[in-house]
Amino acid sequence: MLSLYVHIPFCRKRCSYCDFYLVAGTLRMEDFFVALRRETASRASLLKGQTIGAIHFGGGTPSMASPSLLGSWLEQVASLASFAPDMEIALEANPEDLKGSAANEFHQAGVNRLSLGVQSFSSEKLSSLGRAHSPREAMAAARDAVRMFDSVSLDLICGVPGEDRGVWQDDLERAKESEAQHVSVYMLSLEPRTLLSRDVSAGRVRVPDEGEQAGFYMQALKELKAAGYGHYEVSNFAMPGCHSRYNLASWKREPYIGYGPSAHSFLRTEEGELRTANEASLSRYLSSPQAAEGFREVLGERERFEEQVFLSLRINSGLSIEFLRKGNTLPNEMMKALETMEERGWIRYENGALYLTDPGFLFADLIAAELIPY
Amino acid sequence: MAPSSPEVSRIRNFCIIAHIDHGKSTLADRLLEMTHTLDRTQMDSAQVLDDMDLERERGITIKSHAVQMKYCSVAGDDYTLNLIDTPGHVDFSYEVSRSLAACEGALLVVDATQGVEAQTIANLYLAIEAGLEIIPVINKIDLPSSDVEGVASQIIDLIGIEREEILQVSAKAGLGVPELMEAIIARVPSPADNGHLPLRALIFDSVFDAYRGAVVYLRIVDGVLRKGDKVRFFANNKVFLADEIGTMSMKRQPKQVLEAGDVGYLICSIKDVKDAKVGDTVTHADAPADKRLAGYKDVKPMVFSGLYPVNSNEFEDLRESLEKLSLNDASLVYTPETSVALGFGFRCGFLGLLHMEIIQERLEREYNMNIITTVPNVEYRVLMTNGETVIVDNPSKMPDTARITNVEEPYVSMQIITLADYIGNIMKLGMERRGEYRNTDYLDTKRVCMHFEFPLSEIVFDFHDRLKSISKGYASMDYEYIGYRESELVKLDVLLNGEPVDALSIIVHRSKAYDWGRKLCGKLKGIIPKQMYEVAIQAAIGSRIISRETISAMRKNVLAKCYGGDISRKRKLIEKQKEGKKRMKQVGRVEVPQEAFLAILNIDE
Numbered sequence: 001m002l003s004l005y006v007h008i009p010f011c012r013k014r015c016s017y018c019d020f021y022l023v024a025g026t027l028r029m030e031d032f033f034v035a036l037r038r039e040t041a042s043r044a045s046l047l048k049g050q051t052i053g054a055i056h057f058g059g060g061t062p063s064m065a066s067p068s069l070l071g072s073w074l075e076q077v078a079s080l081a082s083f084a085p086d087m088e089i090a091l092e093a094n095p096e097d098l099k100g101s102a103a104n105e106f107h108q109a110g111v112n113r114l115s116l117g118v119q120s121f122s123s124e125k126l127s128s129l130g131r132a133h134s135p136r137e138a139m140a141a142a143r144d145a146v147r148m149f150d151s152v153s154l155d156l157i158c159g160v161p162g163e164d165r166g167v168w169q170d171d172l173e174r175a176k177e178s179e180a181q182h183v184s185v186y187m188l189s190l191e192p193r194t195l196l197s198r199d200v201s202a203g204r205v206r207v208p209d210e211g212e213q214a215g216f217y218m219q220a221l222k223e224l225k226a227a228g229y230g231h232y233e234v235s236n237f238a239m240p241g242c243h244s245r246y247n248l249a250s251w252k253r254e255p256y257i258g259y260g261p262s263a264h265s266f267l268r269t270e271e272g273e274l275r276t277a278n279e280a281s282l283s284r285y286l287s288s289p290q291a292a293e294g295f296r297e298v299l300g301e302r303e304r305f306e307e308q309v310f311l312s313l314r315i316n317s318g319l320s321i322e323f324l325r326k327g328n329t330l331p332n333e334m335m336k337a338l339e340t341m342e343e344r345g346w347i348r349y350e351n352g353a354l355y356l357t358d359p360g361f362l363f364a365d366l367i368a369a370e371l372i373p374y
Numbered sequence: 375m376a377p378s379s380p381e382v383s384r385i386r387n388f389c390i391i392a393h394i395d396h397g398k399s400t401l402a403d404r405l406l407e408m409t410h411t412l413d414r415t416q417m418d419s420a421q422v423l424d425d426m427d428l429e430r431e432r433g434i435t436i437k438s439h440a441v442q443m444k445y446c447s448v449a450g451d452d453y454t455l456n457l458i459d460t461p462g463h464v465d466f467s468y469e470v471s472r473s474l475a476a477c478e479g480a481l482l483v484v485d486a487t488q489g490v491e492a493q494t495i496a497n498l499y500l501a502i503e504a505g506l507e508i509i510p511v512i513n514k515i516d517l518p519s520s521d522v523e524g525v526a527s528q529i530i531d532l533i534g535i536e537r538e539e540i541l542q543v544s545a546k547a548g549l550g551v552p553e554l555m556e557a558i559i560a561r562v563p564s565p566a567d568n569g570h571l572p573l574r575a576l577i578f579d580s581v582f583d584a585y586r587g588a589v590v591y592l593r594i595v596d597g598v599l600r601k602g603d604k605v606r607f608f609a610n611n612k613v614f615l616a617d618e619i620g621t622m623s624m625k626r627q628p629k630q631v632l633e634a635g636d637v638g639y640l641i642c643s644i645k646d647v648k649d650a651k652v653g654d655t656v657t658h659a660d661a662p663a664d665k666r667l668a669g670y671k672d673v674k675p676m677v678f679s680g681l682y683p684v685n686s687n688e689f690e691d692l693r694e695s696l697e698k699l700s701l702n703d704a705s706l707v708y709t710p711e712t713s714v715a716l717g718f719g720f721r722c723g724f725l726g727l728l729h730m731e732i733i734q735e736r737l738e739r740e741y742n743m744n745i746i747t748t749v750p751n752v753e754y755r756v757l758m759t760n761g762e763t764v765i766v767d768n769p770s771k772m773p774d775t776a777r778i779t780n781v782e783e784p785y786v787s788m789q790i791i792t793l794a795d796y797i798g799n800i801m802k803l804g805m806e807r808r809g810e811y812r813n814t815d816y817l818d819t820k821r822v823c824m825h826f827e828f829p830l831s832e833i834v835f836d837f838h839d840r841l842k843s844i845s846k847g848y849a850s851m852d853y854e855y856i857g858y859r860e861s862e863l864v865k866l867d868v869l870l871n872g873e874p875v876d877a878l879s880i881i882v883h884r885s886k887a888y889d890w891g892r893k894l895c896g897k898l899k900g901i902i903p904k905q906m907y908e909v910a911i912q913a914a915i916g917s918r919i920i921s922r923e924t925i926s927a928m929r930k931n932v933l934a935k936c937y938g939g940d941i942s943r944k945r946k947l948i949e950k951q952k953e954g955k956k957r958m959k960q961v962g963r964v965e966v967p968q969e970a971f972l973a974i975l976n977i978d979e
Contacts, residue, residue, distance in 0.1 A: 005939055186935060214929040234932060250939045264939035275942050297942055306945050333960060340906050340963065366906075366931035369951040 001053035001084065003249045004077065006036065007260035008062040009282055016130045016199075017157075019191035021262040021280040022060045028286065032260075033069045035289035037076055039259050042290035046257055046267070047081040054088040056246035061117075063093035063106070071109035088113050088151075088245045095133040095141035103141075107148055114145045115153040115184075115244070121174040122167050125160045130195075142178035151242045153182035158216035160188055161205045168216050172223045181242035185220045185235050187213045214362050221358050234314050234361050251315050253307060261285040261292065273299040302373070310368035316361075318353035324371060337370045382569070382635040386562045387456045387593065388509075389473055391498055392483035393491035393850060397513040401483060401545035402441075402457060408551055409443035409455065411623055439579070440476075440591055440637050442621045447559050455558065456621075456637035458578065458593075460497070465726030467854070468673050469579070471500050472653045475669055476578045476593035476637060479507040479562030481554075482529070486512045486520035486542075489821060490528045492791040496852035498532070507562050508533055509541065511554060516544040528818055565635030572663040573597030573605075575632075575640075575656040580647050582701040586618075588644035589626075592637070592656060595667060599632045604659035605642060608666040609651050613659045614642035647704045673705050675723025676784070676855065677730055677834050678767040680711060680748035680877060681737070682719030684959060684968065688743065689718045695741035696720060699733060706733060711768065715875045715961045716746060716971075721768055724750075727834050746959060746968045748877045752831045755782040755858050770876035772865045775916060781881075782858040784830040787812075790841065791823050792849035799844040800824060807832035808883060828853070829861060831881070835974075866891055868898070869912040869919075873962045877971055890974070891921040897973040902966055904928035909964055 010029060011022045040047075055077070057070065074089070090113035091106055103114075118138040120126050126135065133141075145152045154175050158168050175183050188207060190197040199205040208216070221231060229237035233251060236244070250256055250266065253273075258264045262280035266273070278285065279294030299307070305326070312319050338354075341347045346360035346367065356364060392398035405411075443455040460473045474480065480501040484490055501508060510529045515522050526540050541557055543550035579591040599605070603616045618641040620628040632638045644650050652673070655666035683692045693710075700706045707723040724730040730750055737743045754766040757779040766772050772781075788809075790800060797814065804811055804826050812825035828837075833853065841849050864887050868878035878898075882890050891913030898911050902925055913921040933947070958965040 187930075189933060189935065209929075211929040217930070235935065250941065253941075256939055258939055264941070266939060266941065277940070277942075295942070303945065306948065307941055310945065310948050311941070336963065337906075344906055362930040362932055363906075363928070364932040365948060365951060366928070368948050369955060372948065372952055 002050045003054040003246045003256040005056045005258040007263040008059040011061045016195040023282050026064050031286050035286050039289035044080050050081045051084050052081050053084045054245035057091045061094050063097035067105035067109040074110050095137045098141045112150045114149045117155050119157045120171050128161050146179050152180040154180045155184045157186050159208045159213045161207050176227045181239040183237045251311050271298050306372045309371050313364045316356050320353045382567045383564045384453045385635045387477045388479040388562050389458045389460050389477045390481045393494045396485040397545045404545050404551045409445045411443045442623050465729045472578045474501050474504045482508050482510045483513050486514045486522050486525050487517050489525050491850035492852040511541045515542045568596040568634040571596035573658045574663045576667050577654045580650040582647050586641050588647045588650045590640045590650045594632050594634050594636045601630050605656050606659040609654040616642050677724045677750045679750040680719050681722050682716040682746045684744040686717040713877045715877045746971050748971050749974045752784050769879040769881045780860050781863045783861050785856050785859050786830050786853040787856045788826045788853040790851045792845050794822050796845040864915050867914045870964045895921045895923040899923040901970045
């Protein structure tokens with residue numbers, strides 16, 4: 001099974017906390033799809049004989065593209081590979097793009113899963129994040145989507161300037177009310193070179209500290225699990241069977257092809273496991289989409305081991321002690337660190353494998369760093 | 375017949391005394407150019423005599439070198455000029471004195487915009503003591519801010535010379551350099567004609583050549599040295615065969631003979647530069663001189679610090695690196711030691727703080743070592759209640775107070791030259807550093823020379839930087855060691871989660887212990903990152919805790935987002951995190967960054 005990812009790099013404007021690759025405005029949307037079709041054709045051999053299990057339109061704001069453009073690209077793919085009968089076609093969408101008949105048109109074009117960038121249902125939070133929609137629009141979009149699509153995911157952000165437990169609790173309640181089958185929870189991270197990080201370092205804005213953030217995270221874990229959502233990745237919660245298939249495939253190290261500027265691919269080839277990425281430049285992509293690759297790395301044993309460690313931790317699929325011994329001789333320092341982490345209640349062992357506890361998810365990166373070899 | 379050495383009367387051996395940045399290297403370049411030893415294109419725009427990278431970067435000369443030049447005077451006579459370069463830092467004052475002893479004359483170079491500085495005076499006195507003819511040279515006379523007459527009167531006051539005897543040059547523009555060449559010939563005496571005496575040659579420097587062993591730089595004072603002679607070194611009585619001798623222009627030029635008055639090199643299969651000590655005398659093994667040349671001294675390190683590999687299994691690599699470094703640096707001493715906190719390492723002795731920094735940087739750059747340096751300290755003399763005297767060069771080895779009668783620490787006498795405006799600030803700094811003020815001399819209406827006595831421990835840290843900052847750069851200093859004095863000293867320990875960290879112990883004056891303890895804990899709190907659990911930082915004298923700070927436990931360490939399939943970036947972030955951990959030292963269960971061990975050095979920042 002193969003997954004496909006399409007990076008549609010357009011947004012109305014950049015949000016204050018975002019550092020993803022994007023271009024403001026949709027002027028070149030049609031040109032982009034022309035280029036996308038050319039890239040797909042030039043990489044057609046990768047699709048030959050393959051069955052596609054999931055297609056994910058990410059961005060950017062892919063909901064700014066017209067459903068007919070998506071549809072025609074899907075037809076092109078269908079001519080090159082076969083689709084699994086239960087294939088997931090997911091679209092990241094902003095609530096303001098789903099007014100009128102738009103949601104229905106995307107559905108007609110084949111989209112069966114919607115990932116809604118609501119971020120919050122609080123007007124203070126939305127304005128501090130610089131989002132274009134209102135809480136009312138967010139809820140309406142979520143409710144409509146749940147009626148129309150097989151599965152719907154909501155993105156929520158916590159740790160926004162001025163946020164407290166009450167505000168966050170309210171967001172969690174509203175998410176549950178919407179009956180979305182999936183929730184992604186991000187702790188706001190200050191990426192360098194964003195407007196927000198500039199405001200914070202200039203002292204104009206204060207964001208909740210790591211202790212408060214940790215509190216928000218634990219609160220989300222408790223509320224969402226109590227409501228029946230399964231916690232299947234650091235930031236992701238889903239009703240049974242409603243996880244994001246493309247994302248889960250990428251975390252499980254299953255192959256995927258990424259199209260569009262800055263999109264990443266992971267393939268098993270004769271050379272070995274291969275990670276590639278397209279260059280993050282729209283103009284170069286438009287002029288030569290068939291030569292978009294800007295990064296290529298064949299994974300060695302060490303890289304494979306490291307990926308396995310941190311990805312297994314993120315989806316908490318269990319790291320067998322046997323496996324850890326392959327990468328390490330489990331030196332003294334690591335044994336000591338593991339003991340401490342167990343004492344702190346961050347990890348637990350079950351059938352010879354290491355798992356994160358709920359609080360342990362907050363330390364997933366530190367634990368990964370402890371477990372990879374020197 | 376073998377090519378003979380030049381007529382003694384046509385040899386001039388001299389050095390240049392100057393403060394940093396007063397133009398010594400530029401002037402040396404001009405002399406090399408004038409004598410066609412080297413042309414401008416070869417100079418690569420930088421100064422030639424300083425050939426170590428570090429020297430260039432720091433703009434100072436660390437190791438002295440010598441270079442021979444041929445000069446034809448205006449009168450048409452051929453001369454051999456030997457320019458012996460001198461290190462320009464107080465850490466190396468003994469080396470300076472030996473370089474001076476190899477000369478008959480010295481150019482005293484003073485910047486026309488800056489005037490006489492403390493370092494210049496100190497070296498000038500050494501030169502006068504060595505009986506050298508002094509030729510004062512005012513440099514940078516073409517700069518708009520120059521004050522030639524003011525600087526000239528400072529020089530006149532200093533050495534009681536006539537105004538006309540002072541030369542004026544611009545080394546950069548080449549102004550006055552031909553006149554300077556003639557003055558060197560006219561005023562620097564030729565070496566004594568002692569060729570008939572038994573051989574005595576003064577070692578003023580040595581470097582290590584990986585293929586040839588130690589290359590000894592020497593001045594033939596008496597007698598004649600021939601290629602193939604059996605030579606004896608006074609300091610260790612060892613005998614070697616003179617495989618190669620010669621002079622240095624830009625490269626080594628082998629010769630058959632070196633005679634009294636000559637400056638040259640000697641290669642005789644010496645495997646260890648410690649066998650060729652600066653200041654030692656070389657004589658013939660078969661017909662030795664009765665007495666060595668005066669002024670030999672076994673140089674003793676003044677500042678000590680522990681050097682530890684961050685990665686404990688690199689101990690042997692560190693030993694090898696130190697061995698190699700000490701081949702080239704006879705003043706570096708090291709002995710293995712162990713620290714509870716840092717494991718196996720070496721206690722190293724240095725001539726001073728600059729010397730220490732140089733060694734540290736060379737270990738890191740040239741030998742790729744990842745090392746932790748502990749806070750430098752001086753050597754204490756501890757009189758025990760049982761009457762024994764113990765030398766302590768590592769604060770953690772200070773005996774228990776109950777067994778100590780008293781502790782003595784080394785003192786220096788210091789001169790500081792500055793403008794009268796800054797006397798107040800400098801007096802204040804002097805008091806902060808337990809200085810004992812002696813007196814102030816006026817050099818002219820604006821400039822003064824202040825005299826203090828300081829415990830060496832108070833000036834090894836950041837004294838020079840502080841002095842520069844409180845005087846807006848208008849102060850220079852020089853000091854010399856004057857002996858041990860009794861002081862009220864205590865050992866200040868640092869505890870992390872209740873465990874003493876021996877490598878963080880320092881010895882301080884009792885009156886400063888509380889202040890240091892408080893500042894050190896605060897500083898460490900800023901340096902040690904949050905850990906998996908709370909960390910208590912305490913400062914203690916004996917069993918008494920005098921200060922405490924707490925680092926709260928880490929609350930989260932995860933990036934929420936992992937989308938778009940960019941697994942490589944995420945993996946690299948985790949590798950980077952691992953790298954960061956690798957650079958830290960595990961002390962008990964606390965991960966301590968390297969800079970923590972030097973936190974005390976910039977405690978006031």
